[in-house]
Amino acid sequence: MRASPRRLLGLMRKEFLQIRRDPSALAIAFVLPALLLLVFGYGVSLDARHVPIALVVPSPDAFTTSFTGQLYGSPYFEPRSFRSIQRAERALAARQVQGVVWLQSDFTRRAESVGDAPIGVFVDGVDANTARIIEGYLRQVWANWLASLARSRGQPPTLVLAEQPRMRFNAEVSSHDYLVPGLIAVIMTLTGALLTALVIAREWERGTMEALMVTPVRVTEILLAKLAPYFALGMGGMLVSVGLAVFLFGVPLHGSFLVLTGCSALFMLAALGMGLLISSAAHTQFAAGQIAIVTTFLPAFILSGFVFDIHSMPLAIRLITHLIAARYFVTLLQSQFLAGDIRSVIVPNAAALALMAVVFLALARARARKRLD
Amino acid sequence: MSDRTADAAIVLEDVRRSFRTGRRSVEALAGVSARAARAQITGLVGPDGAGKTTLMRLIAGLLRPDAGRIEVLGLDVARNPLGVQSRLGYMPQRFGLYEDLTVRENLELYADLQGLSPGGRAARYAELMRMTGLEPFLSRRAGRLSGGMKQKLGLACTLVNPPQLLLLDEPTVGVDPVSRRELWQIIEHLVRDARATVLFSTAYLDEAERCDQVLLIHEGRLLGSGPPEHFTAAMKGRSFIATAPIGRRALQERLARTPGVLDTVIQGGRVRVVTTGDSPGRQGIAAAVPDLTLTPIAPRFEDGFVARLRARGPDGSAALAAPASSGSAPTGEPAEASAGREAIIRVSEVTRRFGEFTAVDQVSFEVQRGEVFGLLGANGAGKSTTFRMLCGLLPPTEGELRVAGFDLRTAAAVARRRIGYMAQRFSLYGDLTVSQNLRFFSSVYGLSGPQQRRRIEWAGGEFSLGALAEAKAGELPLGFKQRLALACALMHEPEILFLDEPTSGVDPLARREFWRRINALAGQGVTVLVTTHFMEEAEYCDRLLIMAQGRVLTEGTPDAIKAAARGPERPDPTLEDAFIAAIGAAGAPEAA
Numbered sequence: 001m002r003a004s005p006r007r008l009l010g011l012m013r014k015e016f017l018q019i020r021r022d023p024s025a026l027a028i029a030f031v032l033p034a035l036l037l038l039v040f041g042y043g044v045s046l047d048a049r050h051v052p053i054a055l056v057v058p059s060p061d062a063f064t065t066s067f068t069g070q071l072y073g074s075p076y077f078e079p080r081s082f083r084s085i086q087r088a089e090r091a092l093a094a095r096q097v098q099g100v101v102w103l104q105s106d107f108t109r110r111a112e113s114v115g116d117a118p119i120g121v122f123v124d125g126v127d128a129n130t131a132r133i134i135e136g137y138l139r140q141v142w143a144n145w146l147a148s149l150a151r152s153r154g155q156p157p158t159l160v161l162a163e164q165p166r167m168r169f170n171a172e173v174s175s176h177d178y179l180v181p182g183l184i185a186v187i188m189t190l191t192g193a194l195l196t197a198l199v200i201a202r203e204w205e206r207g208t209m210e211a212l213m214v215t216p217v218r219v220t221e222i223l224l225a226k227l228a229p230y231f232a233l234g235m236g237g238m239l240v241s242v243g244l245a246v247f248l249f250g251v252p253l254h255g256s257f258l259v260l261t262g263c264s265a266l267f268m269l270a271a272l273g274m275g276l277l278i279s280s281a282a283h284t285q286f287a288a289g290q291i292a293i294v295t296t297f298l299p300a301f302i303l304s305g306f307v308f309d310i311h312s313m314p315l316a317i318r319l320i321t322h323l324i325a326a327r328y329f330v331t332l333l334q335s336q337f338l339a340g341d342i343r344s345v346i347v348p349n350a351a352a353l354a355l356m357a358v359v360f361l362a363l364a365r366a367r368a369r370k371r372l373d
Numbered sequence: 374m375s376d377r378t379a380d381a382a383i384v385l386e387d388v389r390r391s392f393r394t395g396r397r398s399v400e401a402l403a404g405v406s407a408r409a410a411r412a413q414i415t416g417l418v419g420p421d422g423a424g425k426t427t428l429m430r431l432i433a434g435l436l437r438p439d440a441g442r443i444e445v446l447g448l449d450v451a452r453n454p455l456g457v458q459s460r461l462g463y464m465p466q467r468f469g470l471y472e473d474l475t476v477r478e479n480l481e482l483y484a485d486l487q488g489l490s491p492g493g494r495a496a497r498y499a500e501l502m503r504m505t506g507l508e509p510f511l512s513r514r515a516g517r518l519s520g521g522m523k524q525k526l527g528l529a530c531t532l533v534n535p536p537q538l539l540l541l542d543e544p545t546v547g548v549d550p551v552s553r554r555e556l557w558q559i560i561e562h563l564v565r566d567a568r569a570t571v572l573f574s575t576a577y578l579d580e581a582e583r584c585d586q587v588l589l590i591h592e593g594r595l596l597g598s599g600p601p602e603h604f605t606a607a608m609k610g611r612s613f614i615a616t617a618p619i620g621r622r623a624l625q626e627r628l629a630r631t632p633g634v635l636d637t638v639i640q641g642g643r644v645r646v647v648t649t650g651d652s653p654g655r656q657g658i659a660a661a662v663p664d665l666t667l668t669p670i671a672p673r674f675e676d677g678f679v680a681r682l683r684a685r686g687p688d689g690s691a692a693l694a695a696p697a698s699s700g701s702a703p704t705g706e707p708a709e710a711s712a713g714r715e716a717i718i719r720v721s722e723v724t725r726r727f728g729e730f731t732a733v734d735q736v737s738f739e740v741q742r743g744e745v746f747g748l749l750g751a752n753g754a755g756k757s758t759t760f761r762m763l764c765g766l767l768p769p770t771e772g773e774l775r776v777a778g779f780d781l782r783t784a785a786a787v788a789r790r791r792i793g794y795m796a797q798r799f800s801l802y803g804d805l806t807v808s809q810n811l812r813f814f815s816s817v818y819g820l821s822g823p824q825q826r827r828r829i830e831w832a833g834g835e836f837s838l839g840a841l842a843e844a845k846a847g848e849l850p851l852g853f854k855q856r857l858a859l860a861c862a863l864m865h866e867p868e869i870l871f872l873d874e875p876t877s878g879v880d881p882l883a884r885r886e887f888w889r890r891i892n893a894l895a896g897q898g899v900t901v902l903v904t905t906h907f908m909e910e911a912e913y914c915d916r917l918l919i920m921a922q923g924r925v926l927t928e929g930t931p932d933a934i935k936a937a938a939r940g941p942e943r944p945d946p947t948l949e950d951a952f953i954a955a956i957g958a959a960g961a962p963e964a965a
Contacts, residue, residue, distance in 0.1 A: 004488060006485050006488060007485055007486050007488065009485065010481065010482050010484075010485020010486060011482070011485070011486070013481075013482075013485075014471060014474065014478070014482045017473065017474055017478060018471065018473050018474070021473040021474075021514075022473050203469070206467075206469055206472070207465060207466075207467035207468065207469040208469025208470070208471060209469065210435070210465045210469060211463075211464075211465055211468055211469035211470075211527075211530075212469065212486070213435060213458075214433045214434075214435065214458050214461070214462075214463035214465075215458065215483065215486040215487060216455060216458055216459040216486065216487065216488065217486050218455075370434075370435075370454065370455075371434070371435055371436060371437065371454075372430060372435045372436055373435075373436050373437060
């Protein structure tokens, strides 16, 4: 029995007809990534904005007002005035505010005399990440104010270094620009695996697989006929995600579209290969869905470096991350979007993806049998 | 190739196969040797769980045998599964039609897979469509076809590239008698004209008689093989129809206890009797019941099967252990006495619509207390919808349903407490033991304390389940599963028992045992409502209602329905003949 293009085309045509008439595959390819991207894209943010803070100014005057004015004008803070430090601390404990700024009564005197006016700052440290950001912002507001104070007195700033941080590759220091590309990689891991795993499980559930198996069709043909249409669908979903990233979230795309497409294609093959591998073990859609989420989505979410920095993981875990296809794709997407085409990033990561695609597809082929036992 | 195999399409040599379920290993085939001749229909006949599907899958190369050899069309299946698969057509039990694809697209797919050249397709499709009568539905999606039409399309797909060997795994299960007969005509035509070899598996014993050769398998073993006449020849002169001026259930009860009687089955108002070979003879039996008339009739395949099962000794006869009746045997028959008639189920002018589609259309009927009432109809006739409405699971669009005096619109929950329900596939909890299932179902129906204990004890004794109390329900043999399912449905002593195709596929002894219980229950005043495709079951009913396209076609006793179909070309019609005639008279059901 030779491989036959007619059988392959027949199977693919069947697949396209099914996709057209049963919208569930289209939903997985297009609606699922769009939905997840919206939920996570708007929900997950590492930026601190409109942070409620308590202001305690026991003896307000022109000096204190010029400082608090800076806070009121900042997009990062939403200051609320408290009369005593005790009340402010209670509000902090009740999580009504995330920080307290206390201008003690000698603030004006010290500002006028020595040009150095210390402020008291308490920050809610439960969320260490946010706490550090708030602290940093406050420090900067204070430094700026001291600098302008010095300038107004015709003195060079004495104590404060004029920090002029310059961020490379994410000029706006927006966490969206950093998170959304990684998110795409994580979401497409799930989408790719679900596409193939679910449609094959569906054939088992409906008994169509058994009928297919006794025809002269070859296992490779069945797998190829699943791979090709769902590859097209998966790339469509990828395009939708990139479109949302650029036009809705406003993430700049610095790299070339062509390189992005090539990397995505390699990743999609690996993800679909994982789905095919899952389908060789799971013959019901429920089991296939569960396995896909546990073995692809969760590891991709946690171990791909999309939020949690890989360098700070223990060595054993760091080694495991090398087995996660999304890890390479996260790196590729982040550099494609934020930095541009960088050969030293593209080549090793794309090679890793290609290797994973080959391994998953070969495993799926090896495990697929034209038998029921 | 030796000439030993030249005339055989399939050769099986000591084929064995077991499956593991958890820690247990179940032997599905325990050494089967047989052959199937070319250009003939070989029936693979046996009850559910006999090993039919496993054998089919082994022959198709979808499973590997643990031991033994299988040769198909001269090829060793283990060595060349693809070679075998390119020469055979296989229709699995649930044929995998792509429901989103139209009839034509399904055909196209299988033509592509079978490598049919585009040139010959149009003619082949036309022929298949003519054969199956699916022509008008070419562009209809497969999912929208009726059950019978789906089976015919499945068959057409398997036949796209005329195979040398056709494997059909229970193609007639769940298919109404009309479609069943059509399927048989297609297959017989195929063997006659195209000289194809067909292996046809079925649990319906009457279909064995249509085969050229029969392989009778039971519990993984070959119980006999040969032409169907071979099975009936030994039974010649031993089958009779008995009538007596006592009720048919009383008559069956008496005859069953008479020495020399091998088998008794109710058929309409009469009782079919089979005697043992060494019996005291017809006279001996006639003496057992006053005024008994015995009319000799032709033996049938089932008689041979039952004789073989009984001949296996205690194992076989244990399956027919008479229900340990808790009271006196039902000699007087309140159900058949005309006195005290009381309609316990009353359906008046009931209509049920689903959107544009009218599933049940102005249906009215009544069922009397203690009656066994059968609801028959082709696939899509509205039986299941009617059944669901009677269970209070679906409200009617119009009309009124009263069960045990309660209006189902207002008191469905109260009415449901009076109903016991046994589903076709016995909805038991497979992971729970027998006693846990009994405890669960009795507490679901609100039993507790001493009352619950009393009923569980009753079930253990009445259904001989006591010894199996700690066995998992999922691991019971089919016959015991059925007993347990019935016991669960009876825990709350319902006045009404609903049965959905209760005995299709179980072996004939288990079926007899089941119906003896049902008859005993009816004798005690329980009303039994049965839906079925299975004419054997319909014969047990006091009255039948035949539905088609949501309407009532005819209603009456099995004998009256048969009598209505009597004609010059059919002096003694079977219930199946009568059913087909009734549906035919109402217009083709498939045209809907």
